[in-house]
Amino acid sequence: MLQPSKSPLRHSNLINGEWMSAAGDYFESRNPAHTDEVIGIFPRSGTYESSDAVLAAKAAYPKWRLVPVPARAAILFKAAELMRTDKEQLTNLMTREMGKNLDESKGDVQEAIDMCEFIAGEGRRFYGVTTTSELPNKHAETRRMPMGVAALITPWNFPIAIPSWKIAPALLCGNTVVFKPAEDTPACAEAFVRILLEAGLDKYPGVLNMVHGYGPEVGEPLVNHPDVALVSFTGSSEVGKMIAMQCASKFKKYSLEMGGKNATIVMDDADLELAVNACWWGAFGTCGQRCTASSRLIVHEKVLDEFTKRFVERTAATRVGNGLEPGIEVGPLINKRALEKIIRYMQIARDEGVHLLCGGEPYSRSERPDLAKGYFFKPTVLSAPDSKMRINQEEMFGPVTAIMPAKDLEDAIRIANGVPYGLSTAIITQNIRNGEIAKRDLESGITYVGSCSTTGAEVHLPFGGTKQTGNGHREGLGALDIFSEQKTIYVDFSGKMQRAQIDNQ
Numbered sequence: 001m002l003q004p005s006k007s008p009l010r011h012s013n014l015i016n017g018e019w020m021s022a023a024g025d026y027f028e029s030r031n032p033a034h035t036d037e038v039i040g041i042f043p044r045s046g047t048y049e050s051s052d053a054v055l056a057a058k059a060a061y062p063k064w065r066l067v068p069v070p071a072r073a074a075i076l077f078k079a080a081e082l083m084r085t086d087k088e089q090l091t092n093l094m095t096r097e098m099g100k101n102l103d104e105s106k107g108d109v110q111e112a113i114d115m116c117e118f119i120a121g122e123g124r125r126f127y128g129v130t131t132t133s134e135l136p137n138k139h140a141e142t143r144r145m146p147m148g149v150a151a152l153i154t155p156w157n158f159p160i161a162i163p164s165w166k167i168a169p170a171l172l173c174g175n176t177v178v179f180k181p182a183e184d185t186p187a188c189a190e191a192f193v194r195i196l197l198e199a200g201l202d203k204y205p206g207v208l209n210m211v212h213g214y215g216p217e218v219g220e221p222l223v224n225h226p227d228v229a230l231v232s233f234t235g236s237s238e239v240g241k242m243i244a245m246q247c248a249s250k251f252k253k254y255s256l257e258m259g260g261k262n263a264t265i266v267m268d269d270a271d272l273e274l275a276v277n278a279c280w281w282g283a284f285g286t287c288g289q290r291c292t293a294s295s296r297l298i299v300h301e302k303v304l305d306e307f308t309k310r311f312v313e314r315t316a317a318t319r320v321g322n323g324l325e326p327g328i329e330v331g332p333l334i335n336k337r338a339l340e341k342i343i344r345y346m347q348i349a350r351d352e353g354v355h356l357l358c359g360g361e362p363y364s365r366s367e368r369p370d371l372a373k374g375y376f377f378k379p380t381v382l383s384a385p386d387s388k389m390r391i392n393q394e395e396m397f398g399p400v401t402a403i404m405p406a407k408d409l410e411d412a413i414r415i416a417n418g419v420p421y422g423l424s425t426a427i428i429t430q431n432i433r434n435g436e437i438a439k440r441d442l443e444s445g446i447t448y449v450g451s452c453s454t455t456g457a458e459v460h461l462p463f464g465g466t467k468q469t470g471n472g473h474r475e476g477l478g479a480l481d482i483f484s485e486q487k488t489i490y491v492d493f494s495g496k497m498q499r500a501q502i503d504n505q
């Protein structure tokens with residue numbers, strides 16, 4: 001493990017408004033497309049730094065909770081403005097650190113801009129209800145109350161967008177924050193935090209803290225810290241389950257956004273060219289590393305052969321490479337572990353008797369010497385008719401999708417619903433009846449109907465999943481419910497003691 005140096009690449013934690021080095025080791029963030037490039041070195045923090053950050057957030061809370069909500073919102077509006085100005089720089093950094101192509105990185109930054117503006121807008125709509133009482137000279141109202149210190153734990157696949165989905169509403173609601181970003185994208189996280197400071201948070205030390213490091217070493221102590229009131233986590237279902245158990249035993253509020261095994265249904269009435277393009281984007285956008293990626297394509301048997309032929313042709317023609325280069329459609333996997341996981345799943349697929357239609361392996365050095373220093377895997381299409389196979393049930397999180405036939409709409413919906421996850425589903429059809437039945441019967445937090453696949457969420461709608469994808473919360477429209485608690489207030493101006501349910505029987 002690296003020791004701290006004076007290198008300009010060396011970064012720090014943000015605790016109580018100060019950039020602080022960690023007591024222990026450092027870790028590197030490297031470009032997954034070209035691992036010789038070090039993006040930065042970051043403190044490998046632990047319990048000590050986590051605790052310091054929580055205590056700073058706790059100390060900052062009494063003042064921050066009293067800042068008027070529109071004033072908190074103004075910081076978010078300013079952050080959005082600054083991100084617009086710095087968009088190119090942020091985009092470039094993201095592609096170098098995370099690997100997705102420039103267009104997609106730009107989209108990630110745009111999503112954070114949208115989220116900051118959307119949540120900032122909520123700052124002037126921070127409504128409760130006022131209502132009558134059943135008793136005379138008495139009325140009732142509700143207010144949103146902040147909760148205290150929020151621990152926010154995020155993955156690497158949307159390195160600025162996902163932090164914005166949590167940090168913006170957590171702050172708007174009046175909580176103070178300890179942010180633990182993914183160890184694979186710490187530089188992007190820091191860039192976003194610096195923007196929030198510049199937008200005005202620098203005047204409130206301790207309101208936003210960031211601690212870098214590994215999940216079990218930083219995330220776990222944060223989740224378990226007695227002064228953390230609320231945990232918001234996006235990541236794998238395995239880690240989410242551990243967090244749920246830790247929070248439940250301490251009666252903390254927790255929101256979990258986790259894995260997916262999303263299906264796009266292609267009906268026999270679909271425009272096949274459009275279906276091929278939509279499914280390609282759903283399966284291979286962000287190298288299949290989206291929680292909403294279409295890792296299952298359920299195709300009506302009447303169009304199965306034609307769809308498969310065209311889809312495989314399109315996939316084989318995918319331009320794979322370093323996302324910084326113009327025209328690149330698909331970049332690398334995030335790290336060696338992710339690449340090895342996909343290679344393991346290819347063996348599982350072979351063992352299950354799955355038919356490989358294209359891809360199925362990393363690029364060899366002789367084939368693509370330019371990719372030899374990155375974690376690249378060929379976009380892969382499998383023909384896997386049995387929906388119960390492991391590759392049709394488990395999240396791989398890479399550029400792999402499996403095609404399954406369906407006899408009719410009912411069969412397709414049964415297959416789509418037959419997984420432990422429930423994030424996103426899609427149906428490509430021109431038939432309104434198919435669309436309406438799919439809207440009603442697909443078991444997922446999000447359903448796309450018409451001409452799109454399972455990706456493409458917008459910030460002003462609820463985002464989240466059913467079954468093992470989530471625990472019932474929704475981000476985006478719904479985020480204020482995660483990051484605040486309702487208080488019910490009764491105001492009795494009768495001048496006497498009145499008893500509800502008793503005085504007016």
Ligand code: NAP
Pocket residue numbers: 153154155156157158180181182183184213214215216218219220223234235236237239240242243257258259260290291292395397423465469
């Ligand atoms: P992950 O391994 O679960 O990690 C997510 C975050 O949790 C990282 O910051 C990680 O730290 C941290 N962590 C790991 N172990 C922890 C522990 N014991 N206690 C507390 N925190 C811990 O997931 P990932 O590989 O980064 O992301 C991919 C997964 O995220 C996929 O399953 C994907 O579907 C899911 N995802 C879901 C959504 C959604 O909205 N539903 C969106 C995006 C991604 P490190 O950085 O050290 O690993």
